[in-house]
Amino acid sequence: MPYSQQRYERALEIINNGFAAFHKVGAKAYDPSLDTSRMLDDAFGQPSGKFRSIHIAGTNGKGSTAHTLAAILSSAGFRTGLYTSPHIVDFRERIRIDCEMITKDAVADFIERWNGLDLSVHASFFEMVTCMAFDYFARCGVDVAVIETGLGGRLDSTNIITPELSVITNISLDHTAILGNDLQSIAREKAGIIKHGVPVVIGEAEGEVAQVFSETARNTGSTIRFADRENQIISTTEMPDGTQRYLTRNFGIIDAQLSGECQTRNAATILTAIDTLRQRGFSIPTEAVINGFADVCTSTGLMGRWSRLSAPGVSPVVIADTGHNPGGWKYLAGRLAAIPGPKELVIGFVADKDVATVLRMIASIPECRFHATAPSNERAMPAAKLAIEAENVGINVADVSDDVMTSYRKAIAAAAPDATVFVGGSTFVVADLMQELSAL
Numbered sequence: 001m002p003y004s005q006q007r008y009e010r011a012l013e014i015i016n017n018g019f020a021a022f023h024k025v026g027a028k029a030y031d032p033s034l035d036t037s038r039m040l041d042d043a044f045g046q047p048s049g050k051f052r053s054i055h056i057a058g059t060n061g062k063g064s065t066a067h068t069l070a071a072i073l074s075s076a077g078f079r080t081g082l083y084t085s086p087h088i089v090d091f092r093e094r095i096r097i098d099c100e101m102i103t104k105d106a107v108a109d110f111i112e113r114w115n116g117l118d119l120s121v122h123a124s125f126f127e128m129v130t131c132m133a134f135d136y137f138a139r140c141g142v143d144v145a146v147i148e149t150g151l152g153g154r155l156d157s158t159n160i161i162t163p164e165l166s167v168i169t170n171i172s173l174d175h176t177a178i179l180g181n182d183l184q185s186i187a188r189e190k191a192g193i194i195k196h197g198v199p200v201v202i203g204e205a206e207g208e209v210a211q212v213f214s215e216t217a218r219n220t221g222s223t224i225r226f227a228d229r230e231n232q233i234i235s236t237t238e239m240p241d242g243t244q245r246y247l248t249r250n251f252g253i254i255d256a257q258l259s260g261e262c263q264t265r266n267a268a269t270i271l272t273a274i275d276t277l278r279q280r281g282f283s284i285p286t287e288a289v290i291n292g293f294a295d296v297c298t299s300t301g302l303m304g305r306w307s308r309l310s311a312p313g314v315s316p317v318v319i320a321d322t323g324h325n326p327g328g329w330k331y332l333a334g335r336l337a338a339i340p341g342p343k344e345l346v347i348g349f350v351a352d353k354d355v356a357t358v359l360r361m362i363a364s365i366p367e368c369r370f371h372a373t374a375p376s377n378e379r380a381m382p383a384a385k386l387a388i389e390a391e392n393v394g395i396n397v398a399d400v401s402d403d404v405m406t407s408y409r410k411a412i413a414a415a416a417p418d419a420t421v422f423v424g425g426s427t428f429v430v431a432d433l434m435q436e437l438s439a440l
Contacts, residue, residue: 004105007105012091032155036122036127039121045138051138053164054146054164054167056148056169057167057168059170059325061203062169064258066148068296071291075291075292076284078142080143081137081145082095082097082145083147086428088304088430088431088435097137130157149190153193154189164198166194166198168190168213171187172326184212187208187209200217200222200223201227204228227273228265236264243256251271251286254290257295260331303430304321317421319420319422319423321424322430324350325358326357326361337365343365351379355386369397369414370396371410372384372386373386373403376428382402
């Protein structure tokens with residue numbers, strides 16, 4: 001094994017085993033302050049202040065929004081960093097420059113420098129990786145970085161930056177044990193990324209949630225735009241290949257790789273953000289906007305957003321999506337219901353999600369059979385428990401397995417030629433499947 005690969009694998013072992021990670025242990029890994037993040041930033045020479053940034057929060061859609069903005073900025077000629085979470089297959093997916101993943105040597109170098117500093121703080125996984133991303137972007141001299149929050153906003157590890165623009169996609173109930181039990185409380189946490197004098201774009205909000213954002217913007221002296229009120233997209237057409245075509249108010253016709261009603265809403269948010277960045281002096285040609293939308297998955301490696309895993313013309317059609325809360329399933333359930341023919345659903349959750357609400361949405365999908373599974377995650381809901389809850393709301397449970405690949409193979413075997421196989425419920429279910437398929 002080459003020495004550089006050995007260094008990387010040692011570093012990855014430290015990363016995976018040496019830090020408390022929310023995706024493994026839940027709220028125990030959440031630090032309710034920014035003190036550690038600031039101390040780490042100081043220890044590494046304050047890299048967070050050495051590049052311009054765009055900060056993105058929200059319950060759903062922030063990953064698609066972040067990737068598309070990064071693709072557009074890169075196409076416009078900016079050396080563009082992108083920090084997102086979680087990863088699907090490779091840890092390095094989280095940190096990219098001009099859509100290329102951080103190098104293995106850079107990961108190893110950072111961990112070796114980390115160990116050499118003999119830091120007195122006990123950082124979480126996300127605090128450490130955020131510091132790694134900021135350090136990498138500063139060292140590589142990016143022009144701008146698109147930074148996605150992990151969860152929340154006000155106390156998120158990324159919230160030590162002062163961006164050029166803040167974006168909040170939407171608000172729905174998720175991570176309620178940490179962020180609050182009602183939409184206004186969650187909105188206040190997300191609104192914590194709004195900085196003094198920095199403009200903010202809100203993807204969609206109404207009523208008291210919109211009021212929270214307006215009041216925060218007023219208190220911080222920030223201009224605020226609500227994308228869902230601006231009619232950025234005049235019409236949407238679904239193309240034969242499953243992509244979407246937008247007729248837009250300011251950018252002409254845009255063909256987008258990402259599809260679905262939720263992506264139309266994300267697109268409106270992105271176009272409003274681009275318009276705001278132009279007002280801030282960013283030179284972003286319309287051609288770059290068109291290219292970014294058309295190539296976002298290919299260029300950035302974005303996975304798990306209504307991703308078709310089966311080859312064209314191959315039966316059954318296999319779709320994977322990382323939607324994992326009621327806000328995401330509001331769109332997924334309707335989209336699955338609209339597909340003619342039988343559906344085989346391979347579904348698993350982590351235990352802290354609002355599973356009951358999602359299952360009621362799934363119960364409304366016609367002609368579906370449910371393959372209860374569980375992600376390989378310490379927070380996973382056991383498949384047997386999920387199956388019982390599914391049956392209680394009238395879902396037809398076909399089988400039960402705590403192994404995602406086993407459930408997937410059973411779904412494929414059971415699928416009729418005109419069936420659709422859907423894999424999701426949790427980002428980690430999709431990750432398990434993608435990792436298994438990539439190893440074949």
